[in-house]
Amino acid sequence: MKFLINPNKFNKFTDIIIKPLYLLSAICLVVGLLFSLxxxxxxxxxxxxVRIMYIHVPSAWLALLIFFIMTIYSIVGLAFKIPFAFIVNTAIAPIGTIFTIICLITGSLWGKPMWGTWWVWDARLTSVAILLLVYLIIVFINYSFTKIELKEKIVAIFIIIGSINLPIIKFSVDWWNTLHQPASISKFSSPSIDIAMLIPLLIMTLSFALIAVLISILRIKYEILSRKDKIS
Amino acid sequence: MTLRFQRLLLILLSLLFLLSAILLILFNSKKNIVFFYTPSELLENNVELNKTIRIGAFVQKGSFKKIADRTYEFNLSDKKNFIKVMYTGFLPDLFREEQGAVIEGILISKKLIKASTVYAKHDENYMPNSIKKSLELNEYWQRKY
Structure with missing residues (x-):
């Protein structure tokens, strides 16, 4: 698992898996869309x-997952001084931003016919909006410093502070009365979603995750190259 | 303990403190964060009359009445208490009896509210239409919502 913290090992490992990954994510997306539509x-x-769910839920999960990964990399990177952690942070922040935007837009489109409103300020929707703001701030900081070492640390600290939002998003529907419905799928109970709808949801989640991994690999490779360029 | 683990511990501890600070703020301002009150919460809490408020519960079975064109009357009930709602306007697709709804309006008394907006609330259960039909055929359809 050294490829997760070492840029050279990362390059070697991803050169092997990137072509199968292209194929696999394409197949998954086609099958997932066929199933969901x-x-x-x-x-x-x-x-x-209900078909909006097959886009809305995977993108929401991935937005949270990417922020969680960035949090882990920030903590590990700051504590153990691993430069590759900051490369990953810089590379995957925009991907999470896009997934958050997709989640908010599809949620809005779903809310209008079902709830009767595009947007309300309930706890779940507000906390996801805050997630988008945090993501945007991270992306902006990434583009606004000339001293890379300083920038990396500020971004990492900001990510750690922003990660407080993650449990709030997850549990907002349980802690407060919200218009947004509680989670259908949780670890401790059988899902309250029928198997015929669960399968397309899981395939779509897998394909979104594969696409996210694919774009992440390309962006991390680019980030490694551009840093080597700056040093030499 | 090496320096790097000290750093790790410091980061984790500061994260923990920050998290508890934010959660304390959020839980102590619960009144302002909840999107709506249930009819029972409305009776328990001191809520000012003639102010805009949101109330959420289930639309009581048999209480929905169409008074005039686009003017409706129904009860919102959380099984213990209910509140009567008067509403003029369009209803969302998902609005029906025994389904969740959240309304925004001016509280006239603790038992009557004049709504300005009605939102439908749906739950976390998803099920194919065909299964519901076959369940109904077998008189096995018992979920009440």
């Missing part, structure tokens, strides 16, 4: 509007 049934309450 044609093969999955209509919901008993929401009709075919």
């Amino acid at each position: 044609y093969l999955s049934p209509n919901d008993y309450q929401q009709g075919s509007t």
